[in-house]
Amino acid sequence: MAIAPEEIQVSPGLFGRVIDGGRRFFDGDIFYAFKKSPLTIAAFVVTVLMFAIALSAHWLAPFDTMNLSSLNLMDARLPPIGWQFNDGGMMVDPDPRFLLGTDEQGRDLLSAMMFGLQISLEVGFASVILAAVFGTLLGLVSGYAGGRVDSFIMRVADVQLTFPAILIALLIDGATRTMMDPDTHQAFKLPILILAIAASQWVNFARTVRGSTLVEKNKEYVQAARVIGIRPSLIMIRHVLPNVLGPVLVIATLSLAIAILTEATLSFLGVGVPATEPSLGTLIRLGQNVLFSGMWWLTIYPSLVLVILVLAVNLLGDWLRDALNPRLR
């Protein structure tokens, strides 16, 4: 039967496809698995809340802690609401303006934490995205090309794996500190930090993607594309990549938690973010200097936020891994 051109259904445009994809998502297994897990919903809500607070810190924060001129030493060492602080024999009452108290310079802890969260997430996301892009590409090339290219990339990955992120960060930080003048060094601290964390994480992406690529490249649809005569680079990107992205999403989520923690660790050690942009880790480090003088809140609250954030992201990642694993469904 011949078919007239007008009978052929025109494929839906981008908008149609988005709507279509959305409907499939909400009807799909993954959303169902999500609805069935209260813990995951809680983790999701916490994560989204944290992201929202971090993104809108500039509007939400009661004080601009970045602006040094706004600080007043009269407000220093105030305890959180509901607590009293014995400051050298003098009992200090909390100030209603400072919900979670202040530090030694009179900086509002709540605002500082909001900005700190923002920086922590910035560094975490940037490093994970960097690691995911490089790791995925290298894994894809490694798995698809095989042979010497594969051996080379994987041996580099093995070597990389023997260096923990902290060591890499300390190395890069030490090297750049001697090479650059202090101002330039400060300016480059953030990119270097991101690079160091990404360097410690790309291996996970590369290995996983390589493994999936080895499986996919022997499937017949890839061979069909080769018979058609598609360029290897296009086969990798258009055929193999979409089919290996599932695990990448899971690793990215789990890596985000690790990245945030690594950043906090590095900042705690003093090789992390520059002092002008304190992250949660920096806040914890500054707080623990005065922990034994009784100002516990400066350490406890940022630590609590860090733990909750990492836990929530980790739970999300765990759930995603299970939800995308067909064998566990």
Place this chain on the structure above:
Amino acid sequence: MADAAVAQAARSGTDDVRPLVRVEGLAKHFDVSPPWLTRVLRHEDRTLVRAVDGVSFDIPAGRTFSLVGESGCGKSTVARLVVGLYNPTAGEVEFDGVSMANLKSRREMAPIRKRLQMIFQDPYASLNPRWRVADIVAEPLRAHGLMTDRRAIQKRVGELLELVRLSARDGEKFPHEFSGGQRQRISIARALASNPEFLVCDEPTSALDVSVQAQILNLMKDLQRELGLTYLFISHDLAVVYHISDYVGVMYLGRLVEWGTARDIFRRPQHPYTRMLLDAIPDLEMSGRQRIPVAGEVPSPIHPPSGCHFHPRCPFANERCKAEEPKAIATPAGGKVRCHAIEEGRLTEEVVQHALGRD
């Protein structure tokens, strides 16, 4: 019409139709050796799997040539060599007078790529699960730049889907929404998109159930008649091969042991291995008769037997079969066979009947 031509070819021993595909001394050895250091430490040599070891045949245009044999005999490797998925270790594949070994770059290959396509065994793995059917079928069109206009591509995809007895509207769906047989049709539609002359079909029906197998085979026969296609058909299912083939080649452990027209191979098999395979076909009318049982297993292609590869399983083998590789000789019907017993005239009907215990 086709039958008459085949009969004619069988009589004269040649086919008047020009060969579209020539395979000459094709060989593929896979290196399965352990890594270099391990080899040095263990004083081992390289280990080669001789998957295909010197296979030659012609496929006349518009005909179907089938390769049959047990699993592991190298028939799928031949298919992949012919379409260029593997590079041959030795020998060459000539397509329409052009040797594919001379076409090094992808650009030189492109004109040939358009003209030969492949249909795969597993319909669940041969379609990218993330692509819409319309995009899958349109891939060759876009890849070869045959069409660029979106509506023209859509129209052509619709026509192709109709050609394989699917609906043009199925293009909007994803592969998982189809059954195995329907997916195989999509595979065929994709293979036909660039108007090829030659299709390599690697066990296209073995993953399907029997009723669907017949549909796909009949579709392939119809398409051959309508579009004048040439097929290289790989299968282990002799009933399927009998249904679709003009010519049959029987492979054993990387070598062709007998080849000729389908009629001759099935009616007057010569080689002991061919006889053994054909005797294994279930047959209602002949139930209860004596058969040559399919004895033993295919030896490993890493260490193939000396001489004629078939001698350990052959009831007629002698010392010469163990030592010397048989040359191809012409059969009375016009086919070719590699067997010392036939060459020496040892394999008379009496001997065969005696081996079957029928005299």
